[in-house]
Amino acid sequence: MTSSQENSPASIETLRKIAEAHGFLMKPQDEPGYLAIVREAQESVGFVHRMADFIDPRLHPDVEAPVRATRTYTLPSSYENPLNAWSHRTHIKASNITETTGLLAGKTIAVKDNTSIAGVPMTCGTQPFHLSNDVPAPIPVVDAPIVSRLLEAGAVITGTSTCENYCMSAMSCTSATGPVDNPWLRGYSAGGSSSGSATLIAIAVAAKWHESRGLPVEYAGEGVDFAIGGDQGGSIRVPAAYCGIYGLKPTHGLVPYTGIASLFPMIDHCGPMASSVRDTALLLAVLAGYDGFDPRMTPETPLRTVVPQYHTLLDEQIAARTTAGTWTSTAAACGLRIGILKEAFEIAGLHDDVALIIRRAASRFTMLGSTVAEISVPLHLAAPHIFTAATRAYMADTLLYHQGSSTASSLAFPFPSSPAPAPDQAWYDTMTTSNPLVIGALLSSEFLRDRSIYPESVRDKAVRHVHELRAAYDRALRDFDVLIMPATPTVAPRHMPMDMGIEGKAEFLLANTLNTMPFNITGHPGLVIPVGWSQVEGGDGGKKARLPVGMQIVGKRFDEQTIFLAAAAWEVGGLGLDEKED
Template sequence: MTSQQKKGQASVEDLREIAKAHGFSMRPQDESGYLSIVLATQESIEYVEKMKDYVDPGLIRDLNVDDRTYIQPSSSENPLNAWSHRTSIKAPSTVDNTGLLVGRTVAIKDNVAVAGIPITCGTQPFHLCKDKPAPIPAIDAPIISRILEAGAVITGTSTCENYCLSAMSFTSATGPVDNPWLRGYSAGGSSSGSAALVAVNLMKNRQRSNGLSVEHLGEGVDLASGGDQGGSIRIPAAYCGVYGLKPTHGLVPYTGIGSLFPVLDHCGPIAASIRDTATFLSVLAGYDGFDPRMTPETPLRAAVPQYHTRLGEQIATRVAAGTWTPQTAAKGLRVGILKEAFEIAGLDASVAAVIRKAAARFTALGASVAEVSVPLHLVAPHIFTAATRAYIADTLLFGYGASTSASLPFPFPGPAAFAPDQAWYDTMTASNPLVVGGIFSSEFLRDRARYPESVRDKAVRKVHELRAAYDEALERFDVLVMPATPTVAPRHADEGMGIGEKAQFVLANTLNTLPFNITGHPGLAMPVGWGRVDDGDEKNKGAKLPVGMQIVSKRWDEETLFLAAAAWEVGGLGLDEE
């Protein structure tokens, strides 16, 4: 029950209702004693609620929100609908030219707290709070401080999908985000705007856009942050022909970012090259002292590998040895082609062919390549759902869990969670019925008479089994490769789709990405070729869209991901092929 709903002093009648719901009744002589316990608890809660709030000083160091302004760009300035708000934020203190991101522009997914800039999580006005259209954070998420300290300029927040619960790009409150390669087609979700904006700059540098002028795309960025709870970095990257990394779970702090469910939450880089992806990860990664997703394996900031430097060193070693060539660049790498990833529902034969051709290039580059089987991969969606769905609505809509971890997180200050009502239901049913379905699923699955907690406990044990299965495969191989998505980017959803059809559509492209959200393995999506658009529309005849390959490595081994991807590109960039 939120603070906007009834409070009132606890009564014996309240306790009787609670007891009845749990299948027991109080004896009359017990009632006053139990009521005194609850009243004492209520007194403490209301006392603390009246106290002045506290913000950790480390989160507001050098922060001057008064210097920050923003606008909502016009449609002419935002032709892809990829921008949520435009701004220009630099570090308040002078940054010398040694910062890793000096001179780079960055877009921030609109589920990250950027002080002074509205945060919408892609949903309609007044859905996140009642007193203003969208909350305006007073402090920056740790990743924002790190980006600014590295010398970057944050030029805006990027459109994301409604409550970040869609792997397609048509659910945002502001309308669909178009794929920059072909208007009317999905940019992927939920980090839709982030991937589209990075692709804009990549396309302008290449001067290519399916034969069209790139000037119609508007302004893009060099780098963007993404969030990934089932593929929301990797799928947009694959559809838009850029690079997107879901890091190892707990490597990049998620503090101050809208959560879907803690075990699923990942923040990571979207960029236009392997090296930029590695550089951006070097800036983002490392322990922040607040995020309960982090573990003893998470490196302290001072110990974060400089992924871009390490990649350069590995390449330099191979250059010196004469092996960084189109015949030997991948020598020594053991590449596993994940068999079950080619057996997922809806896999387009042409996409499968592009990925198999890309995997075969590793052989030509000197790697050891073989097929590997992980049968649990095909049932991972069931494990994912059983382990998480009962509590997603509480986290996503009501903020539950931000202060209940076994460790001590820092819940960002903000308005009380919004209480859904009929208008909310009607809006969300039209925009993204998966969000409403989340409430129904969560409430139904939490009925302990039907599904005791032991059911979810078993599902979590199956997550451990799934992780172990991938770990075993990664003992025999350095990386696993597979299609990132079953198809190239499809058209946006048909407005005539029913609730069930629309809900299925927004998640149908996650079958090869979501398993690694629950197991925590890092996954990199990179462009490796093109697929033809075959939708019967004469005006799109001959048009092509990018095909993305996903590379997965051991947890905490992003270095090998970057090396494998860079070695593959010695044979040519994926978008160079026609």
């Protein structure tokens, strides 16, 4: 027995308590042997605990000097940040890339504030004391792979974008720094949880739209060319719909999630947000591909060397159709089979005007030469229940305790971090006011672990139904190249009244994800594009204002290219933001 084993806190009495808690008793003659096994395990863990930490060299930031000396950040002033879309401002670019090289050479980009950027605080939209006892907010020491890829492509990271509290809301009103306003109409939601990312793209889109019509442009601060969003239930696609931009939730496992705050591995996605179809394809080409770390990736995930150059392929497809004389307003979508998902028009709360605009968009595909027909996937309406049963019981582990699922955490490369403080009364009081969904996740997780209520097998059964749902969409996509549907039931609403009751807040913050959340558990890619406008109350002088309507285009897993082609073909008939209102 070593000296460390002699001083071990492990004792026969300790093992007796563990055995009793698990419903068995050890025989006295067996106890010394089991104690020796436990002490040997403890000695090994203690040995590793004393070792210096190891960070894979591939994750080190691209700087020669200490990162704190070369990367700086500031908190934007209220004047610089009138929409509250910026979390922190930076000016980070690769040291070995010039502004004339790389796919994103010189382009500005905002990264959602749930992503590791060495030397820059990561708040996940919440109050700093929820994340750390020691510093105002955790400051990563390594770059997430997607950050490295952006810098290698020549992008300039000009800041991190505001996101919802714990990234757990599909609106834009729960961040610790306050609500993020929609650039088209102040006081209205920008969608979430990638609210700041969508807003920063839409600043220029809205300004250009107003200028082209001789309308006044309201000061909204500085925006960006591109942005990164995260999506666990619609958090790229809902903001894209509300803000009139383009947002893609890629196929699950296509873009590495390493170094990004997780809600649950099954539903974790990150992806591109941009101001056009082609820019979305371009950014995906930069982000996609195997990283050697992320257990969400599968043998279907392409290696970096064979990642499709989505933007180039799109250019080639358009050029070929142009040469053939078919890239026209009557034939651009010829050969594409478009399925209108019937059940997506039966979700709760779908406004008639949104449904009408999406069906009108579908009819344009017919005029463009596509085969268009309705397709039924009845299980689509059960998807929210399947989603909840498959994920909720373990979501608090990932969300609050950074433990992840046992499988994912054992296969991943864990990023170094300090333990988050345990939830307490201050945490409860803050979250009840700003985002009760977080408390709901904790309470639901603990409640659903009680095996006297539901057996463990129910969660396994839910996962089997996830596969059933995936197969149902796959069957539909055998007959059609893409499926189209409303991205959200309504256009952007006013910000949530903070005095609303708990149940009302919970419904308000998630009810707009009924057509987006299903594809987080099945992994199918979904692109949202603007296709028109809907009127709302809230204009100057009591006049009606209008806000964008987004259409979601869903494709086969790992077939983003067909989605891009369908979206580009649709726009041959005119951009969605150029559509006239009813």
